[in-house]
Amino acid sequence: MQKRKVRVRFAPSPTGPLHIGGVRTALYNYLFARKHNGDFVLRIEDTDLTRYVQGAESYINDSLKWCGIMWNEGPFMGGPYAPYRQSERKYIYDKYISVLLEKGHAYYAFDTPEEINAMRDKIESENLGNPQYDAVTRKLMCNSLTLSSTETKKKLESGQPYVIRALIPENKEVHFTDIVRGKLKVNSSTLDDKVLMKADGLPTYHLANVVDDYLMKISHVIRGEEWLPSAPLHVLLYKFFGWEKQMPEFAHLPLIFKPDGKGKLSKRDGERLGFPVYPLMWKDPETGETSSGYRESGYFPEAFVNTLAMLGWNPGTEQEIFSMNELIKEFSLENVGKAGARFNPDKAKWFNHQYLLEKNSEEIAKDFMIIVRDKKYSIKQDKLTRIMSLVKHRVNFVHELWDQTSFFFEPPLSFNEKTIKKKWKDQTPEILEKVLQVLSDITPFNVSNIDKALNEFIEQHNVSTGILMTGLRICLVGDAKGPDLKEIMTILGREEVINRIEFALKTIN
Numbered sequence: 001m002q003k004r005k006v007r008v009r010f011a012p013s014p015t016g017p018l019h020i021g022g023v024r025t026a027l028y029n030y031l032f033a034r035k036h037n038g039d040f041v042l043r044i045e046d047t048d049l050t051r052y053v054q055g056a057e058s059y060i061n062d063s064l065k066w067c068g069i070m071w072n073e074g075p076f077m078g079g080p081y082a083p084y085r086q087s088e089r090k091y092i093y094d095k096y097i098s099v100l101l102e103k104g105h106a107y108y109a110f111d112t113p114e115e116i117n118a119m120r121d122k123i124e125s126e127n128l129g130n131p132q133y134d135a136v137t138r139k140l141m142c143n144s145l146t147l148s149s150t151e152t153k154k155k156l157e158s159g160q161p162y163v164i165r166a167l168i169p170e171n172k173e174v175h176f177t178d179i180v181r182g183k184l185k186v187n188s189s190t191l192d193d194k195v196l197m198k199a200d201g202l203p204t205y206h207l208a209n210v211v212d213d214y215l216m217k218i219s220h221v222i223r224g225e226e227w228l229p230s231a232p233l234h235v236l237l238y239k240f241f242g243w244e245k246q247m248p249e250f251a252h253l254p255l256i257f258k259p260d261g262k263g264k265l266s267k268r269d270g271e272r273l274g275f276p277v278y279p280l281m282w283k284d285p286e287t288g289e290t291s292s293g294y295r296e297s298g299y300f301p302e303a304f305v306n307t308l309a310m311l312g313w314n315p316g317t318e319q320e321i322f323s324m325n326e327l328i329k330e331f332s333l334e335n336v337g338k339a340g341a342r343f344n345p346d347k348a349k350w351f352n353h354q355y356l357l358e359k360n361s362e363e364i365a366k367d368f369m370i371i372v373r374d375k376k377y378s379i380k381q382d383k384l385t386r387i388m389s390l391v392k393h394r395v396n397f398v399h400e401l402w403d404q405t406s407f408f409f410e411p412p413l414s415f416n417e418k419t420i421k422k423k424w425k426d427q428t429p430e431i432l433e434k435v436l437q438v439l440s441d442i443t444p445f446n447v448s449n450i451d452k453a454l455n456e457f458i459e460q461h462n463v464s465t466g467i468l469m470t471g472l473r474i475c476l477v478g479d480a481k482g483p484d485l486k487e488i489m490t491i492l493g494r495e496e497v498i499n500r501i502e503f504a505l506k507t508i509n
């Protein structure tokens with residue numbers, strides 16, 4: 001049999017910002033497509049007008065682009081199966097729902113919401129089974145199966161609202177294979193007669209999704225586990241249309257669990273535990289409420305992508321750091337697990353730290369320069385690069401570098417009291433007075449000369465290295481912290497070093 005060309009799609013509904021679970025689905029689709037030299041389609045599933053949110057589609061575009069997840073076909077860019085926005089494909093669904101009606105796999109239903117609720121209440125109160133519109137209950141309802149064809153026609157012509165439902169066969173085994181979960185079997189009697197076409201004339205997710213996957217020649221449907229219960233209906237729809245041979249393979253990705261306790265990771269978990277659940281910051285167009293994003297929190301897109309890649313996929317080795325190209329090479333759906341993946345915000349930070357370490361100091365300096373300029377300081381690029389190389393291992397994010405380096409820009413005006421109490425000894429002022437002369441004489445004022453001069457000073461005057469070095473550090477930094485002291489001194493320059501020591505000697509005590 002000829003192998004099908006790999007064509008996958010990411011099919012979000014623009015109902016709000018894309019949750020990290022959605023980004024992971026997009027990522028796995030992208031990796032799979034790239035690995036198999038296939039196509040990656042972005043399809044916007046916007047047929048539910050009641051859930052449409054302004055700005056959500058452009059948010060999806062921006063998020064994927066930020067992550068480096070690029071599609072080859074989609075809205076705006078077009079492609080051989082355009083349009084890629086379902087709201088622009090209504091005429092297509094009209095045609096296919098007629099096919100189902102003609103073949104007797106779908107029927108009109110005229111029940112009002114009140115009538116449906118009454119049916120559900122009755123079944124529940126009398127304990128008659130599942131309160132759903134199905135092979136049993138449809139017989140009691142107002143639809144084209146219980147009405148005569150003349151009655152049905154009359155109702156349709158009178159403009160009475162109706163939906164079109166799938167006619168699910170009774171007691172049939174529906175078989176399908178899921179790449180992640182293996183062979184699955186569902187009895188059709190457990191399914192309900194899902195609405196395929198709503199009263200507003202637009203298709204539901206199920207109809208539009210299956211028709212589009214077929215027409216767009218999708219070879220693999222890779223999506224979240226929350227869609228697994230819909231898969232048997234989709235399999236039946238392929239059968240109804242006579243498209244079994246073109247049916248895509250399914251892979252349902254495991255859920256992403258909250259960091260603690262049970263259940264799916266939700267927006268509230270992020271708020272509660274202080275981490276973003278969205279790739280980019282999102283401002284709700286209705287309430288104006290904003291939710292934080294990974295980008296704005298200082299994550300590198302590569303680190304974010306790496307974090308998501310590991311949520312459910314296992315490379316089968318100890319390796320954890322993967323570039324996008326490595327992911328494309330290594331990724332396989334067979335190594336995606338069934339069990340939910342627990343989200344660990346600390347691990348996400350750890351990934352960012354690893355990527356920060358991987359970047360050269362020059363690159364980090366470029367990013368950090370923006371923060372320095374924002375604070376109205378100026379510094380030469382090469383000097384900042386040198387500072388970065390001293391401190392980058394101490395932080396997870398570029399913005400955290402300010403806390404580690406602020407003393408390079410602003411001299412300490414006060415000194416940590418606790419540190420002074422513990423580490424500023426009686427002899428400290430005297431030793432520092434003496435060392436001032438030594439510092440004035442060092443030429444050039446660089447790390448090796450400073451090192452040599454301080455060592456000689458310690459020997460000649462028989463002073464404690466600890467007292468001298470900590471004293472100097474307190475003068476220069478304001479506290480007993482910071483990177484290598486000789487490096488600090490070289491970067492600050494002789495004049496600044498001397499000024500700071502003199503100021504500290506006047507101020508402390």
Ligand code: GLU
Nearest residue numbers: 011012013045209223227
């Ligand atoms: N529109 C669905 C969603 O919002 C797509 C599900 C699927 O991929 O079939 O996730």
